[in-house]
Amino acid sequence: MPTEKRTEEDSLGTMALPRDCLWGIHTQRAIENFPISGIRLSHFPEFVRTLAWVKKAAAGANLALGALDPAKAETIAAVCDEIAGGAHHRHFRVDMIQGGAGTSTNMNANEVIANLGLIRMGHRPGDYAQLHPNDDVNRSQSTNDVYPTA
Template identity: 55%
Template sequence: MDTIQINVFLKKIELFQDLSEGERGVLSKYFEVKSYSQNDLLHVENSPRKNLYIIYEGEVELFKKTPFGEERRLSIFTKSDFFGEGVFIDDTPHSTSSRATINTTLLELSADKFFELEKKEPQIPIKIFSRMAKVLFRRMQFANTRIINHGAQYQSGRTRSEHDLLGDRDVPHEVYYGIQTLRGLENFNISGVALSFYPVLIEALALVKMAAAKANFDLGLLSKPVADAIVQACQEIISGKYHGHFVVDMIQGGAGTSTNMNANEVIANRALEILGYERGDYKYCHPNNHVNLSQST
């Protein structure tokens, strides 16, 4: 892999979104490409931090050992995810371990190389640190959430951009909800009791959405692939999956619009995966135009 290919790939990574084409070109020269086989360890808990890791292809699991020696998986990282950026801030040991679950190719930026870059091109690290602050803030939010909800998903720092009538927002890549749920979380932070506390309500919402998709298909308003994907997503939710992504507060204004949109977005994003698309690629399955078709709150 040459520096041109690395430059093109880095353009997709959130940490480097503020860099110009030329700055990314300079940064590309400092990365090392490394390949790992299945079950190879990248780093071990309590070992010194050395690198920022970006997954070019493959899959990496982050895990931690309990006091009894059992391994507990924290998250799975896939293409374009990054981790280990704390190496540029302090030299404390790793608090977790990581290993490749399949054959994996990584881009690695060592702390030594980063600080060498800082001396030659100081504006590049400044821009990276600005983005890094947002990533660390989201990971701190995860830590707070996990105190209450042990099923919360560790956030890789990767995001996707979504748009509504109020503008654009970055949504954590891992979540199945979208921008309107994000706004609901901000506007109605009231009781601290989320929809996920009431699985029967979530199942009921999925039943309604599944029935609507079937009716809309019969009326010729939804194509068969989209209708089938929505139905499958609803069936998975009814069977207990993805309940952790129903996150809006049970107490809210707006006649339950946030609850409705939370369901629409989770179903739409799961349906997109079933169809073979990325979460947030709503032109193929939209929370309002497809999942909520012919419905009100």
């Protein structure tokens, strides 16, 4: 029986992903483009945990500034707590050695957090009109700040 797929789109085109995977198109492109060491981000649970803390702190700051809807901020924070507690790490799939100063790692985190949040909100992964990896999870952040902070 074939695996159901969902289609995501970015500036480079479209890509089919497993319907219920928690990563998105940017993570999938990184997996395909940077298979350098074979060592995934998930092999470093403390780093995954600290990424979640950074994302939770940013959601809280954006909420305090009125830059993020309270329901979205609460959802992001709850998902980040799950990740910081050790859940969902297998979905952090990018290679630890990559170009771009951690952009692929940051996007993997944004997509996993957004898709887990979408599930919590009653939506399907990839329904980014409801909770977006960049516009909501990564709001007011730069990879150049997130990655070294984590």
